[in-house]
Amino acid sequence: MNVWDTVFPYLLSGISVGGQYALIAIGYTMVYGILRLINFAHGDVFMVAGIVMVYIASSGLPIWVCIPLVLLITVFVGFLIERVAYKPLRSAPRMSVMISAIGVSYALQNLVLYVTGGLNKQYPTIPWISDTVVIGPAKTKLVTVITPILVIALVVALVLLINKTKIGMAMRAVSKDFETSQLMGIKINNVISATFIIGSFLAGVGSILYFTNYPTVIQTSGAMPGLKAFVAAVFGGIGSIPGAVIGAFIIGIMENIIKGLDVILFKAGIISGPMGLATFSDAFTFALLIVILIVKPTGLFGEKVTDKV
């Protein structure tokens, strides 16, 4: 068995996780682009989508009803969060909105804790995408293969939406200049709601894919993927959708390679025993974040913004 055979499964799951992060990251990057807000609750919206699926599926509805229903509820949750927690603070300092976002995140986690009793919930098995496939040296679920394809399709659709439709044009205008676009008669609240709806929809799709691979949901399930997706958004240049997607894939892949680093290095004969390097798979993401912020704070594709004195 050569080294490639060892690396390949990690690479594959890296691409898959990366795609799932990408779907969350788009929500972060779009909201940041428009409101200049790190929506700390976004990861929890993703988690809520997972929990909602658990409960809906347990009611016995067929899966082709469940999925749209879950997406619909997720979108509604995202919309509601914006209306309740962010809209009243439109003219408040940025720090207040960020604190509100943290508050929402705390509230969502506690609400789910209450509903589930703090227990790990088994995610339902979704037919077809949970099927096992064999690709080269790796055996995996079909979702691993579908994810990157679906991500690319969704991103293309999103980019078309932003560049070709009226609401997309409004979004671009608002992200360039909040005040002016308001003066130009753009209904800012509609644009912001649309942004949250799109972001939540993608997070909902992401959650279906993600929890098919990691099949338990608990109130804290959204925190880590959320943070990583945010890092991906920063890495790619916050505000840039392609940037967020590329960033997410890079982070997903690197993270999974590090998870398997002990095994890979061992197979390659570089180390003789386990080093416990997998502990650093999360830390790596954040180290990358700090390095990026220091070296190129605008990320891979970000635009430079200068402050006026």
Added chain:
Amino acid sequence: MSNINDSVLRMEHITMQFGGVVAINDLSLEVRRGEIVALIGPNGAGKTTAFNCITGVYEPTNGVVYFQGKPIALNHPQGKMIRQYAGSEADRYKMLKPIVHTPDRITHMGIARTFQNIRLFSSQTAFENVLIGTHLRRTSNVFTATFRLNAREEKRNREKAEELLEIVGLKDEMNEKATSLPYGKQRRLEIARALATDPSLLLLDEPAAGMNPQETDELGSFIVDIKNRFKLTVFMIEHHMNLVMDISDRIYVLDFGKQIAEGTPEEIQKNPVVIAAYLGVDEE
């Protein structure tokens, strides 16, 4: 005032370019000890940018700023700017090592400033605003300050701040929130705060903006007064021509980033180029 010809501030071939926009083009000027010099010009002429180049807020793209004979800012086009550079005198400083100081270093050297759009510390009282100005001349460190081992210095600073407030006529309002003061008083407070840093050169950015004629007159004599009292040199940007003509020793006129005239108030008033520039962009 024996050495009236001592140069306090000298700008040499200063160009400030933002991307493709040349905000200041080849500006050279000099301010001598004990003078009040005004920098005037239509809106957008680059006056505040010039102040920002002196005080280290911006790094000039090209040129040197001297303060009391020592260069405090020196630069020549670098990196991408070499291609983009649209100003003049590009090669003059090529061989010299750039000098960059942060604004706080410049203030340490003895240049204090006020801001066009008042920037007081909003959560603090007038007194505390001035007191902050004394922080940079401290001899205490964070330990001695925390454990009150610098009581004597603290007392001295408080007295100084109080005295400054008295001089600018704000003693009665010293415990009021700075931003709750009327506009004219806020401007005076900014001057008091700047004076607390013990400057030898005071840069005033439109000190009379938003004042009524009477306040403006008072401000004029006030500026002359503090200049004499603290042995200052004053360099100011101002739009109120009466004030400028009354108290300035010399005037520089800027238009579209370029210096178009220099001279005494009488000379400037008669200068056809200046009149044209002002009539072209009628400012008040």
Added chain:
Amino acid sequence: MKKKNNIGSYITLGVVILIYAAVFIAEQTIPSTSMLFTVLKKGATYALVAVSMNLLNGFTGIFSLGQAGFMLIGAYIYGIFTIPVSMRGQVYQYFDGGLVQFTLPIIIAMILGGLAAAFFAFLIGLPVLRLKSDYLAIATLGFAEIVRAIFQWNGLGPVTNGSNMLRSFPNFNDFNITDAQGNVTVYLSTLIPFIMSGICILIIVLLINSSYGRAFKAIRDDEVAAEAMGINLAHHKRLAFCISSFFAGVSGAMLAMYQTTVQAKSFTSAMTYEILLIVVIGGIGSVTGSVLSSFLFVACSEWWLRFLDEQQMIGDFQVPLLRNGFRLVVFSVIIMIVVLFFRRGIMGDRELWNLNFTGRRKNKGDGK
């Protein structure tokens, strides 16, 4: 003005002395198993970390979310250096008793914990403090996660015990004075954390009211103007960051004593969020507010709202909704209400010693 301030300070001093006396008396008279003492001990710990966070977020305007990381460092350093040598074989059972084979006095270990946190803050502060508000927040949050991973790594096991917990180090109960039979004669297990936390908070208050504190506030209000006043931004921000982290480290050591065990995986970003919410509820920019809300927060979450987690009967009627976790839901709702509608929190930016005790409306411009 000066006189009035003094009145405020004396009243504050009086209140604080009364509280300490009350704590001491309560501890001698009320059974030590009472929830009251749990709340007071944890509250004192949280008060310190909340004030340290307020120093940074409220007084200097640096939005940092690294608190949990710095607490972790403080807690571990304290634990590592105070576990009795005789216990090390047991605690470090997977690492042959560990590398460190000596113990330090409690106070020294706490200060060392603080210094270690401050040292890390210094290192991370060099690059990170240049970042703007939300980028800084996320970078410090990331830093805390990195610290967590490092301390869990089994490669450092001989020092940190890897992913296993540290225990058997002196805790608050060891401050009780016992007689020869081991019976407690004087209870000090609550008073001591109060004193520790009190001294640290006093130092922070002194700092805030010093020349440096004014400079910090100036930076918060307007960075450009502060710099024009000769305040070196990088230096002062780093100073505030290191000092805040020092006290976060000390409070981490206190948390270790309170919990009696330390495990890296419990110092999550959720913990930082909790502290941030305490600061917000108390009022960003008010030390008094942070202290008050710490005790309120802990009391509510550990004690007063506990009944929400259990089924309650009123006569024959079973109150709906009450079951495990409901407390936290109620709690979150309260927090959201504060965040959205009472943004100034309990105290706004006022302090106990600045409150007007005379009952008179503050006269404008009444000089000294």
